[in-house]
Amino acid sequence: MKDAPTEDAIPEREAPAMSVGNAAVWAMASQYVTFAIIFATSVVISRYFLGPDEVGLFSIALAAALLLAVLQDFGLTRYIAGLKQLTQDEIDRCSTVALVFSLIIAALVALAAWPLAQLYDLPQLTSLLLIIAASYFFVPFAVVPLALMGRAMRFSGHFGVSVGGALIHGAVAVTLAWLGFSAFSLAWATLASAIAKALIAQALQPARPFPLRLDGLKPIIGFGGKTSALYITGALGTRTPDLVVGKLVGLTATGLFSRATSLAEQLRMLIAGAIGQVFYPTFARIRDSGKPLGPAYLRICAGYSVLVLPGMAFLSLAAEPIVMLLYGEAWIGTAPLLTLIAIQSGLMICLPMVTELPILTGHINRLIGYNIVETVVSIGLLAVGTHLAGAEGAAASRIVYAFAFFAIYMRFISTVVGFRVMDWLAIMAKSLLVTAIAVAPLALAYAFWIGPGEMGIVPLALCAMAGGLAWCAALFLTRHPALRDMRDTGLPIYNSLRRKLLSPREAVAGDRI
Known part of the structure; x- marks a missing residue:
């Protein structure tokens, strides 16, 4: 985004960088790739390095930190997305607010570290929370850039930030867990991920909080x-x-x-x-x-x-x-x-x-x-x-x-x-009916073939494939309203299944909807 005159509206709402369809594709790509990285990390760490008690220790620390960290965004993402016009001055003010509240969150998490360790009688909580607190120093450098890219529907930027952060998190977590850092491997990975996201976000969409803008903050503070x-x-x-x-x-x-x-x-x-x-x-x-x-x-x-x-x-x-x-x-x-x-x-x-x-x-x-x-x-x-x-x-x-x-x-x-x-x-009635039909193959497999305790990856995969086919058929049999959106997205599977499951007259009528 180029710098605009101080009070001139930045016209990204009127000329978005992406259509809704393209934005959805990038958002899905971001979600799926990030999921794959995080999921693989959790499986490797849980299966080979950390036990339930070690994961439980980190979960308590993270839950406590996140309880305080809800203020880190301070409503800025929704505030920026909801503005009918956006100026460079507003961006600067939002960046200042993001910095101030992230520093407050970091201080609150750090101050809560020792009392929580005493409450749970877990001395390691103090160090874990202090490491997690440090990650909030870097959060403000990603919040506003992500909000600006989201407003402009440029979710390719979200992809870069999310996937980059997940890769760093996974690499640090697995490496440190392998080296014997126990629950602390996850804490250090959280800090490393925050740093990576801040750097990537600023590279893609600069929005720095310096110099601080302390004027005109009333609407932002009120909304936040x-x-x-x-x-x-x-x-x-x-x-x-x-x-x-x-x-x-x-x-x-x-x-x-x-x-x-x-x-x-x-x-x-x-x-x-x-x-x-x-x-x-x-x-x-x-x-x-x-x-x-x-x-x-x-x-x-x-x-x-x-x-x-x-x-x-x-x-x-x-x-x-x-x-x-x-x-x-x-x-x-x-x-x-x-x-x-x-x-x-x-x-x-x-x-x-x-x-x-x-x-x-x-x-x-x-x-x-x-x-x-x-x-x-x-x-x-x-x-x-x-x-x-x-x-x-x-x-x-x-x-x-x-x-x-x-x-x-x-x-x-x-x-x-x-x-x-x-x-x-x-x-919801149609969705529940589709759900019952979709899970029927797995339920029948339990009843007549193999129980859950003995089911391996091959029979589970077969049940999943059968359930997917049953789900597709159920969508057409119930005339589920979501079919319209699937057709509008141009999914090839829609036209193929429609021709197979509907009569020629119904198929022609469907094309007129």
């Missing part, structure tokens, strides 16, 4: 203050599980629970997380054009649910053979936890963007209230479940929490976005 309240309450709900399990059950259970949560989240992000980066600026454009958001939102719900629900259902059913194949016997305790957490992860995606769209449409004050209620319910259910049944109780509480999430947000988000709940339910 409200979004930070959301971040804090949201973090209490999403970051506390490892802390609660670690305190009530112990390091080994925390490691098993953390690995189950991480695996479920990685698969969810692999299936649908990449496109989510494109949605916020896309909805901002729809809002600016004056068009209704409801139809586009229901299309997202249809696409997310029909992709993620079958994937997470398969992961839930195949938890035992997957854990054995990836991590080995030492991690088998992860399997029952993964079965439950995968279900929760699949359910939650069915009502997406409950934070982003209220912010975009100016309902942030009401959103904060709903978010506080959600957080209280989440932590309460987690504490009760962990107290009653340890790590398995904690995992089971996540399913109850998913249904509570729907009860809390459904009426609010349907009013804000503008869609009928009955239309959403009709989409």
Whole structure:
């Protein structure tokens, strides 16, 4: 981006560097490549170097740091993406805010290190948290460049930053784990990754916080203050599980629970997380054009649910053979936890963007209230479940929490976005039917062929392939609404399957839609 006169708007919104389709391709490429690197790193480290107790120790440290680090973005990504016009002065001010709040986060994490080590009676937590705290010195040099590239839909830059950071993280983590650094290998890898992301982001999209701009910060601080309240309450709900399990059950259970949560989240992000980066600026454009958001939102719900629900259902059913194949016997305790957490992860995606769209449409004050209620319910259910049944109780509480999430947000988000709940339910009914058909081959294999404890990679792969074919057929048999978007993307498989599964008359009619 070239420097603009001080108060001249930078016209990247009117002439974006990428179309939505190209942005989605780059976002997916970034997600898939980053996933492959992170996933391979976790498998190698868990299978050959670190045990559940060592991973549990790092998970507690990271969860504590992330609980404080929710302020690091200070809403800047959404603030920049939501601006109708962007000036160089605004970029400079946002860069200053990013630096100030990252320094605050680094100081808070460092100050919390010793008290947390005393609370958990784990002296190593102090050093781990100090290393993680150092990584936040480099975060501000990536936050604003990424926000600018996201606003301009230039997700090729996101690809470079994400993949570069993941490569450095993986290389440092595996090397240090091999050298015997235990949980500290992951902490040093976190610091190295932050440095790499900062350098790459600045090379692709310079946005430095120097000299500091302390004038005109009121709109940024006001927006950031409200979004930070959301971040804090949201973090209490999403970051506390490892802390609660670690305190009530112990390091080994925390490691098993953390690995189950991480695996479920990685698969969810692999299936649908990449496109989510494109949605916020896309909805901002729809809002600016004056068009209704409801139809586009229901299309997202249809696409997310029909992709993620079958994937997470398969992961839930195949938890035992997957854990054995990836991590080995030492991690088998992860399997029952993964079965439950995968279900929760699949359910939650069915009502997406409950934070982003209220912010975009100016309902942030009401959103904060709903978010506080959600957080209280989440932590309460987690504490009760962990107290009653340890790590398995904690995992089971996540399913109850998913249904509570729907009860809390459904009426609010349907009013804000503008869609009928009955239309959403009709989409979910079809997605659940597609899910049942997709996982049927694996369920039948368990019943009539081979049990989960004996299933190796070949029969599991065969079941996955059969499930994929069943999923494709179910999409057409149910006339799932996501088919329209698949056709619009020009996927070759769509036209091929449509010709095979529909009658000639139906196929011609479909071309007219």
